[in-house]
Amino acid sequence: xxxxxxxxxxxxxxxxxxxxxxxxxxxxxxxxxxxxxxxxxxxxxxxxxxxxxxxxxxxxxxxxxxxxxxxxxxxxxxxxxxxxxxxxxxxxxxxxxxxxxxxxxxxxxxx
Amino acid sequence: xxxxxxxxxxxxxxxxxxxxxxxxxxxxxxxxxxxxxxxxxxxxxxxxxxxxxxxxxxxxxxxxxxxxxxxxxxxxxxxxxxxxxxxxxxxxxxxxxxxxxxxxxxxxxxxxxxxxxxx
Numbered sequence: 001x002x003x004x005x006x007x008x009x010x011x012x013x014x015x016x017x018x019x020x021x022x023x024x025x026x027x028x029x030x031x032x033x034x035x036x037x038x039x040x041x042x043x044x045x046x047x048x049x050x051x052x053x054x055x056x057x058x059x060x061x062x063x064x065x066x067x068x069x070x071x072x073x074x075x076x077x078x079x080x081x082x083x084x085x086x087x088x089x090x091x092x093x094x095x096x097x098x099x100x101x102x103x104x105x106x107x108x109x110x111x
Numbered sequence: 112x113x114x115x116x117x118x119x120x121x122x123x124x125x126x127x128x129x130x131x132x133x134x135x136x137x138x139x140x141x142x143x144x145x146x147x148x149x150x151x152x153x154x155x156x157x158x159x160x161x162x163x164x165x166x167x168x169x170x171x172x173x174x175x176x177x178x179x180x181x182x183x184x185x186x187x188x189x190x191x192x193x194x195x196x197x198x199x200x201x202x203x204x205x206x207x208x209x210x211x212x213x214x215x216x217x218x219x220x221x222x223x224x225x226x227x228x229x230x
Binding site for chain 2: 032034036041042043044045046049087091098099101102103104
């Protein structure tokens with residue numbers, strides 16, 4: 001059974017204080033690992049897809065990395081508008097190709 | 112990126128009535144659409160997967176007669192909650208994925224969600 005574990009559950013940072021969110025996964029054949037941002041009362045917003053170990057992607061203050069067991073979402077010099085819940089999901093090779101989500105990390109960036 | 116819309120964004124209905132939620136992919140053709148349910152402070156729970164022109168595949172524990180899904184075209188899927196009860200109150204989110212090789216093949220985009228309240 002595919003599993004995704006995100007840590008920490010919640011993270012409070014001061015504006016400008018860089019940190020990383022972790023996503024550990026076990027999956028039978030990884031097709032892709034996805035990061036989403038979700039604001040309260042809204043649907044998840046697509047951030048990145050990573051396909052193979054060693055791959056990295058960046059978008060503004062966010063950088064996602066991938067190993068064979070986990071992914072990190074690095075947030076550099078965060079701003080209050082980066083406050084949101086960040087969701088990690090994996091897609092396994094197979095006919096269904098459904099996403100398995102982690103429980104998310106709730107990030108709060110204080111001004 | 113791809114855009115997925117949902118309508119309505121909020122709906123309040125009385126117990127025993129039915130409500131339909133629409134999900135549209137605006138700038139790509141979605142061969143597969145997904146419906147999720149999300150409770151407060153919890154992650155997304157997959158309810159069903161639908162492919163255009165075929166019957167939806169429901170996850171274990173999801174009543175197919177209560178949650179009717181129709182994926183009539185490559186840009187539209189609907190979820191109808193039949194005979195709604197207060198316990199059906201939740202945040203429903205649809206998601207769409209394209210089928211052709213390319214940027215949308217593996218990436219899954221989400222709608223803004225529909226808040227259903229059953230009184």
